[in-house]
Amino acid sequence: MDSITIGGKMKYRFLLVVLIFGYIFPVSVAADAVRGDQLLYWLTGKAKNEIEATLDRAKSMAYLSGMLDSYVVLSAIEPGLKIYCVPEKGIAIGQAKDIIIKWMNAHPDRLKEEARILVLYALKDAFPCKKQLD
Numbered sequence: 001m002d003s004i005t006i007g008g009k010m011k012y013r014f015l016l017v018v019l020i021f022g023y024i025f026p027v028s029v030a031a032d033a034v035r036g037d038q039l040l041y042w043l044t045g046k047a048k049n050e051i052e053a054t055l056d057r058a059k060s061m062a063y064l065s066g067m068l069d070s071y072v073v074l075s076a077i078e079p080g081l082k083i084y085c086v087p088e089k090g091i092a093i094g095q096a097k098d099i100i101i102k103w104m105n106a107h108p109d110r111l112k113e114e115a116r117i118l119v120l121y122a123l124k125d126a127f128p129c130k131k132q133l134d
Helices: 008-024 036-044 050-077 093-106 115-126
Strands: none
Touching: 036 050, 036 093, 036 115, 050 093, 050 115, 093 115
């Protein structure tokens, strides 16, 4: 067997090791560790070089994707707990990005707060739930 080629049982062992390390040492963005100014920096791509800009884009897209997906799941589990109402066609990640950047730029005094709270405020303003008449 060539030292570069991974085949048979070796391939599965390699995948198992990757999965185990993925759980032990996750490469993720901890939602509670990100402030609004940090997320805005990632979203606006103001990094010093292309490598850093690429990493920032990846972090911001992963963060927003996690926030959007988590909210959809939470809304399905607890339908009465609505902060914002997702349009029928959904919310595209690029659309969410634009909404959040605009909201954060309009509220610079709030940027030291947790990003997850600010994201929810931005989406709540953009997608308010209609009050139901009883």
